[in-house]
Amino acid sequence: MATEKVSRVGVVGAGQMGGGIAEVCARAHTDVLVYESSRELCVAGRSRILRSLDRGVSSGKLTEREREQAVSRLRFTSDIGDFADRQFVVEAVVEDEAVKTRIFSDLDKVVADPDAVLASNTSSIPIMKLGMATQDAGRVIGMHFFNPVPVLPLVELVTTLMTSPDVSTRAEDFAHDVLGKQVVKSADRSGFVVNALLVPYLLSAIRMVESGFATVEDVDKAMVLGCAHPMGPLKLADLVGLDTVKAIADSMYEEFKEPLFAPPPQLLRMVEAGRLGKKAGRGFYPYAENGTAK
Numbered sequence: 001m002a003t004e005k006v007s008r009v010g011v012v013g014a015g016q017m018g019g020g021i022a023e024v025c026a027r028a029h030t031d032v033l034v035y036e037s038s039r040e041l042c043v044a045g046r047s048r049i050l051r052s053l054d055r056g057v058s059s060g061k062l063t064e065r066e067r068e069q070a071v072s073r074l075r076f077t078s079d080i081g082d083f084a085d086r087q088f089v090v091e092a093v094v095e096d097e098a099v100k101t102r103i104f105s106d107l108d109k110v111v112a113d114p115d116a117v118l119a120s121n122t123s124s125i126p127i128m129k130l131g132m133a134t135q136d137a138g139r140v141i142g143m144h145f146f147n148p149v150p151v152l153p154l155v156e157l158v159t160t161l162m163t164s165p166d167v168s169t170r171a172e173d174f175a176h177d178v179l180g181k182q183v184v185k186s187a188d189r190s191g192f193v194v195n196a197l198l199v200p201y202l203l204s205a206i207r208m209v210e211s212g213f214a215t216v217e218d219v220d221k222a223m224v225l226g227c228a229h230p231m232g233p234l235k236l237a238d239l240v241g242l243d244t245v246k247a248i249a250d251s252m253y254e255e256f257k258e259p260l261f262a263p264p265p266q267l268l269r270m271v272e273a274g275r276l277g278k279k280a281g282r283g284f285y286p287y288a289e290n291g292t293a294k
């Protein structure tokens with residue numbers, strides 16, 4: 001059983017989720033190594049994290065000194081071999097089963113400590129599929145964060161039939177005691193708790209717009225003003241990324257075969273058109289360079 005406190009974290013992927021997870025780990029005083037597949041993506045990921053830290057400072061959540069300390073704890077690499085000494089790795093790449101299983105197979109070979117935890121931030125892919133890409137599925141677990149990661153306090157913890165109880169305890173302690181997140185536990189079913197409830201709601205909102213039932217603006221306004229949601233479902237779909245919403249819907253549809261999980265044609269066309277939401281500058285809304293809806 002591993003008792004050493006986690007101080008060396010690896011994050012695979014520096015997109016909006018990976019960047020957010022890396023930022024939260026660095027703010028929690030761990031040494032963070034972030035992997036991206038190219039130098040350019042490392043640079044882009046670093047800039048995104050710096051912008052978020054700046055936002056933390058300007059909104060009074062972080063001091064200048066804390067920001068500088070967090071920056072000093074972050075390093076980037078495009079060689080997964082550099083993860084050899086990591087004690088806890090969180091994978092947060094694109095929601096694609098083939099890509100994720102390849103990464104878990106690589107991590108399994110590279111991360112030397114047999115007690116190291118290999119966690120996935122997948123939104124919907126059953127964790128067992130990732131565990132079985134390794135030689136030791138006992139050290140694989142789901143650790144699902146929410147966007148924006150520095151702001152939303154939840155982590156869903158997903159253990160499989162194979163996850164060892166020690167790994168589950170260490171992942172929970174890391175999420176709660178080190179990162180300061182609240183933990184809920186979910187069975188290893190596609191979508192876990194939050195997306196199994198959230199994604200059918202987002203898809204229903206898209207179908208509502210598609211059928212001419214109500215406009216994008218009115219659907220969002222209705223849920224913000226009528227139900228006190230912080231943002232409406234279409235703006236939230238843009239924030240999550242329409243490609244990600246589609247990928248989650250596909251996984252859940254494959255798992256449960258329920259029509260309510262099937263992505264509607266309008267979502268498919270928008271993804272094909274590259275209108276992926278906030279990160280692409282256009283989704284249900286257009287976005288300015290700084291990410292605000294125009």
Ligand code: 3HC
Pocket residue numbers: 052053055056059060061122123145146147148150151152195198230231236240244
């Ligand atoms: N670091 C620290 N704090 C930050 C920050 C950062 N980088 N960015 C913002 N904040 C803080 C602000 O200081 C503010 O705190 P306060 O309420 O104490 O003043 C708070 O976060 C809200 O920020 P803003 O006032 O700048 O922005 P808004 O009020 O417009 O809120 C929002 C933006 C946080 C995105 C809010 O609209 C929201 O929570 N929306 C819902 C998001 C949601 O549902 N996410 C889950 C998506 S599902 C998912 O991620 C799972 C995946 O698998 C799909």
